[in-house]
Amino acid sequence: MDDDISPTDGRETFTKAPPVPFDPDARPHQPVRAAMLGEEPPAGLRIDDLGPADESEPRIRLALLGERFDDPIAPGSVRCVACAHRCVLRPSRVGLCGVHQNRGGLLYTLVYGQAVASQAEPIEKKPLYHFLPGSDAFSVATQGCNFHCSYCQNWHISQAHREGRVPESRYLAPEGVVEEAVAAGARSIAYTYTEPTVFLEYALDTMTRARAAGLRNVFVTNGYESLEALDLLVPYLDAANVDLKAANDDFYRRICGARWEPVRDTIVELRGRGVWVELTTLLIPGLNDDRDELRAMAEWIATALGPETPWHLTRFQPAYRLSGLEPTPAATLVDAARIAGEVGLRHVYVGNAPEVETATTSCARCGERLIGRADFAVTEWRLVEGRCPRCKHALAGVGLEDSPVVV
Ligand code: SF4
Numbered sequence: 001m002d003d004d005i006s007p008t009d010g011r012e013t014f015t016k017a018p019p020v021p022f023d024p025d026a027r028p029h030q031p032v033r034a035a036m037l038g039e040e041p042p043a044g045l046r047i048d049d050l051g052p053a054d055e056s057e058p059r060i061r062l063a064l065l066g067e068r069f070d071d072p073i074a075p076g077s078v079r080c081v082a083c084a085h086r087c088v089l090r091p092s093r094v095g096l097c098g099v100h101q102n103r104g105g106l107l108y109t110l111v112y113g114q115a116v117a118s119q120a121e122p123i124e125k126k127p128l129y130h131f132l133p134g135s136d137a138f139s140v141a142t143q144g145c146n147f148h149c150s151y152c153q154n155w156h157i158s159q160a161h162r163e164g165r166v167p168e169s170r171y172l173a174p175e176g177v178v179e180e181a182v183a184a185g186a187r188s189i190a191y192t193y194t195e196p197t198v199f200l201e202y203a204l205d206t207m208t209r210a211r212a213a214g215l216r217n218v219f220v221t222n223g224y225e226s227l228e229a230l231d232l233l234v235p236y237l238d239a240a241n242v243d244l245k246a247a248n249d250d251f252y253r254r255i256c257g258a259r260w261e262p263v264r265d266t267i268v269e270l271r272g273r274g275v276w277v278e279l280t281t282l283l284i285p286g287l288n289d290d291r292d293e294l295r296a297m298a299e300w301i302a303t304a305l306g307p308e309t310p311w312h313l314t315r316f317q318p319a320y321r322l323s324g325l326e327p328t329p330a331a332t333l334v335d336a337a338r339i340a341g342e343v344g345l346r347h348v349y350v351g352n353a354p355e356v357e358t359a360t361t362s363c364a365r366c367g368e369r370l371i372g373r374a375d376f377a378v379t380e381w382r383l384v385e386g387r388c389p390r391c392k393h394a395l396a397g398v399g400l401e402d403s404p405v406v407v
Contacts, residue, residue: 059112065229066080083146094161111144113202115171123190124377128278143161144195145198148257149256188215243282246297279301312349315352363391379405383403
């Protein structure tokens with residue numbers, strides 16, 4: 001995965017919060033839907049209801065997608081429906097992602113505005129090659145993740161709750177994210193490094209403000225969003241790079257603690273709802289590099305999303321619990337790209353492997369060279385109003401009309 005950041009030291013995690021006593025008089029939990037900028041809050045909900053539980057803890061807020069769960073053994077349980085895990089949280093318990101907690105019978109996010117990373121980067125680093133090429137995306141993340149991939153390169157922030165760490169962070173309100181993005185000259189905000197679905201409330205408040213400031217919104221995601229989360233996010237979401245880790249349930253269950261079908265469905269749903277989608281697969285020796293499985297994956301992409309869907313094949317570097325494995329051989333990456341080409345995929349890129357990197361975009365119809373890249377920068381631009389200069393075929397993507405290359 002290209003979109004990684006360096007580890008920092010940690011201490012005991014704050015998600016091991018002291019238990020909160022169950023309050024039988026707490027307001028019954030209703031599924032809360034976001035009140036967007038310029039809109040009235042949903043009936044019966046004051047906008048302040050989404051505000052801090054305590055002014056001294058601005059990072060703790062009511063979660064948007066919690067609902068009461070009747071458990072006769074554990075009264076006061078709630079269910080989080082932000083992602084396909086649909087965790088049921090007994091009083092004071094924290095969800096699988098480590099950043100949602102049942103406090104007094106209500107579901108809270110523990111990481112609102114608590115940024116562990118915030119920086120402008122080329123959008124090619126997400127990687128997105130067909131969305132505003134050559135522009136910068138202001139990247140932001142909190143800690144936490146709903147997967148626990150054994151090879152995660154950002155484990156120090158994604159798995160902080162499991163590893164007993166508190167990553168360095170700062171409070172950065174949504175308005176602050178947008179201000180810093182504009183000051184950095186970014187054209188989009190990327191919710192990335194960890195799974196943005198688990199900081200949905202923070203992301204959504206930032207997304208609405210980003211749109212108002214003329215910025216686009218990008219998710220780098222594992223594709224485990226629930227339909228309820230997509231309903232909230234998609235109106236403000238312009239593009240997504242989805243990690244397609246494998247196309248089978250066994251890999252997702254053993255390596256990531258998740259399932260394949262919800263990821264498959266989210267990818268199709270995002271595309272069907274008009275979000276620009278690119279896919280990334282990190283090829284791990286012996287785990288997801290079987291040639292037949294790669295062919296099946298490529299066939300699924302071509303059939304479900306179309307042959308002009310960009311697919312990024314990237315080199316695994318030993319990390320976290322798979323530190324003992326070897327990096328992906330160059331030959332495996334080249335072979336995988338060849339298989340994808342045989343299946344008919346038109347935009348296949350090999351990354352994180354300088355000796356065999358393919359970062360050039362060619363015309364899906366005639367093969368003409370259209371966009372050249374080096375080190376995540378656009379170095380050549382041959383599109384004319386978003387089309388191939390030779391055969392006039394329109395390149396699939398968003399924001400391809402203007403050249404970012406100064407000539
Ligand atoms: S976001 Fe997903 S993992 Fe986290 S509490 Fe909600 S359902 Fe569970």
